[in-house]
Amino acid sequence: MFDRQKKGDRAVLVLPHSRGEGDAVRRGEEFAELVRSAGAEILASIPARVEAPNPRFYIGSGKADEVAEAVRALEADLVLVDHVLSPVQERNLEKHLKARVVDRAGLILDIFAQRARSHEGKLEVELAQLKHLATRLVRGWTHLDAQRGGAIGNRGPGETQLETDRRLLAERVKMLTKRLEKVQVQRDQQRRARLRNTVPRVALVGYTNAGKSTLFNALTAGAVYAADQLFATLDPTVRKIDGLSCGPAVIADTVGFIRELPHDLVAAFRATLAEARDADLLIHVSDAADEERELLARVVNSVLEEIGAGDVPQLSVMNKVDLVETEPRVDRGDDGKPRQVWLSAATGAGLDGLRVALGELLGGERIRAGLELPLSAGRLHARLKAAGAIAAEQVDELGWHLDIDAPRSVLAPLVGDDAHSGSLRELIGQDQADH
Numbered sequence: 001m002f003d004r005q006k007k008g009d010r011a012v013l014v015l016p017h018s019r020g021e022g023d024a025v026r027r028g029e030e031f032a033e034l035v036r037s038a039g040a041e042i043l044a045s046i047p048a049r050v051e052a053p054n055p056r057f058y059i060g061s062g063k064a065d066e067v068a069e070a071v072r073a074l075e076a077d078l079v080l081v082d083h084v085l086s087p088v089q090e091r092n093l094e095k096h097l098k099a100r101v102v103d104r105a106g107l108i109l110d111i112f113a114q115r116a117r118s119h120e121g122k123l124e125v126e127l128a129q130l131k132h133l134a135t136r137l138v139r140g141w142t143h144l145d146a147q148r149g150g151a152i153g154n155r156g157p158g159e160t161q162l163e164t165d166r167r168l169l170a171e172r173v174k175m176l177t178k179r180l181e182k183v184q185v186q187r188d189q190q191r192r193a194r195l196r197n198t199v200p201r202v203a204l205v206g207y208t209n210a211g212k213s214t215l216f217n218a219l220t221a222g223a224v225y226a227a228d229q230l231f232a233t234l235d236p237t238v239r240k241i242d243g244l245s246c247g248p249a250v251i252a253d254t255v256g257f258i259r260e261l262p263h264d265l266v267a268a269f270r271a272t273l274a275e276a277r278d279a280d281l282l283i284h285v286s287d288a289a290d291e292e293r294e295l296l297a298r299v300v301n302s303v304l305e306e307i308g309a310g311d312v313p314q315l316s317v318m319n320k321v322d323l324v325e326t327e328p329r330v331d332r333g334d335d336g337k338p339r340q341v342w343l344s345a346a347t348g349a350g351l352d353g354l355r356v357a358l359g360e361l362l363g364g365e366r367i368r369a370g371l372e373l374p375l376s377a378g379r380l381h382a383r384l385k386a387a388g389a390i391a392a393e394q395v396d397e398l399g400w401h402l403d404i405d406a407p408r409s410v411l412a413p414l415v416g417d418d419a420h421s422g423s424l425r426e427l428i429g430q431d432q433a434d435h
Contacts, residue, residue: 009039009040009041009077009078010040010041010043010074010075010076010077010078011035011040011041011042011043011076011078011079011080012043012044012045012046012067012070012071012074012076012078012079012080012099013028013031013032013035013042013044013045013046013079013080013081013082014046014048014059014063014067014079014080014081014082015027015028015031015045015046015047015048015082016048016049016050016058016059016081016082016083017047017048017049017050018049018050018051024047026292027082027259028045028047028082030258030259031080031082031104032045033209034104034107034108034111035080035107037111038107038110038111038114039114040078040080043070043074043076044070044074044076046063046066046067046070048060048063050083055088055089056088056089056092057089057092057093057096058081058083058085058086058089058093059081064093064096064097067079067097068096068097068098071097071098071099072098076099077099077100078099078100078101078102079093079097079099079100079101079102080101080102080103080107081093081101081102081103081104082104083103083104084103084104084105084260085101085103087136090103090136091136104260105132105260106132108258108261109125109128109129109132112125112128113125113126113129119183120180120183123176123179123180123183124180126176127173127176127177127180130169130172130173130176131173133169134166134169134170134173199248199249199250199387199388200246200249200250200280200281200362200363200410201249201250201251201252201275201278201279201280201281202241202249202250202251202252202279202280202281202282202283202358202362203251203252203254203275203276203279203281203282203283204216204251204252204253204254204282204283204285205254205257205276205282205283205284205285205300205304205309206256206257206284206285206286206300207256207257207258207286207287207296207297207299207300208255208256208257208258209256209287210256210285210286210287210290210296210319211285211287211319211320211345211346212253212254212256212285213253214319214345214346215283215285215317215319215343215345216237216239216251216253217345218345218348218351219241219251219351219354219355220239220240220241220251237252237253238250238251238252238275239251241358243355244355244358244359244362244363245356245359245360245363246358246359246360246362246363246406246407246410247363247387247388247389247405247406247407247410248388249358249362251283252275252276252279254273254275254276255273257299257300257303258299259299261303273307273309276304276307276309276312277307277308277309277312279309279312280312280313280362281312281313281314281315281358281361281362282304282309282312282313282314282315283314283315283317283358284297284300284301284314284315284316284317285317285319286316286317286318286319287319287320288318288319288320288321288323288324288326288342289320289323289324293318297316313361315338315339315340315341315357315358315361316339316340316341317340317341317342317343317354318340318341318342318343319343319344319345320344320345320346321342321343321344321349321350322344322346322347322349326342327342328341328342328343328344328349328350328353329341329342329350329353330342330353330354330356330357337360337361338356338357338360338361341353341354341357362407363407363410367404367405367406367407367408367411367427367428368391368403368404368405369403369404369427370401370402370403370404371402371403371404371423371424371427372398372399372400372401372402372423373399373400373402373420373423374398374399374400374420375395375398375399375400376420377399377400377420379418379420380414380416380418380420380421380424381400381402383414384402384404384414384424387406387410387411387414388406388410389404389405389406389410389411389414390402390403390404390405391403391404391405404427408428408429411424411427411428412428415428
């Protein structure tokens, strides 16, 4: 049997397809970009029409022979298949091709392992990899059949190496799950702190390589890594946005979505995806120059539904207008609210329109008025200050004299049941405060 542990990055791609040729070409280009993102050298790409999957290889036996000949002729050491294979299909292909075989899910997991930077991100990737590996620990290696018994003092049936590996893997999964639960508690505490401060939360979502990180940097003057490659951003990054009519807000950059994202990876990346699920508004970024942007937007919305973020309000952003010679603009719906913003994150054209749209959608009606608070209302004063609702203030022996400038939606949650909230309740209106 060939050496399954052999490392190499000289790859032959197998591109199964069953739909129209146009879709097959697009999928092939995307998969090739995934492969390049993983650092492999592409030697050849072999399309394989699959109407009824072969239980043994997934692709047909004749096509498997063609791939085997290409592997031998090109001296490839890796075959990458643009489809999720069963463990049996993966092992059968490896034996037939005499090369390592990695399916779409395994390739994406490998890229994520390369890109994760934070402690939490690395834990999430390892957990997803182990869950993926668990289904492949079925006599894929000859040494797993060896018995540990046989020597003096160690006779008996013993435990196969396969069983040992399975047990150790299960223990590692359990340990990683506990660690991630602790990290998740910390994330939830940070998220609750933002909720207490009533700061609006925005999350960037979109198909991978749509320009989310570039837009994030443009809005926040941040330094998030942005590159023309798939999955450039994995770990969630949260920054503050100033200069909006609604006051300050926080925005999170999230991992890019892609077709057939491995389910274990969706489940594992709770931190990144939670930023989208718990947001007040999603900025759905699309590549305006992509002819299939509507299809890719449906892919993104499908993943959002899967993680429980399907009902979060969205603002559509068409990025890269500089590539399609379209003027930046803000399209509004029948209700007059911003519905879609056309801009270029790279050049900055249209960013002012996006800021205006965010201010309208996050803030609603703005209240500018004076508010008198006694010195005993220190807690309410602190909450108003944390929410960025105080434009100016003076204090004397009678208390605080405040100039309030904030959206009604920011002020309403600050109204409590204590006696000091009466003046704030009157300021914003009883019905709105109760709401």
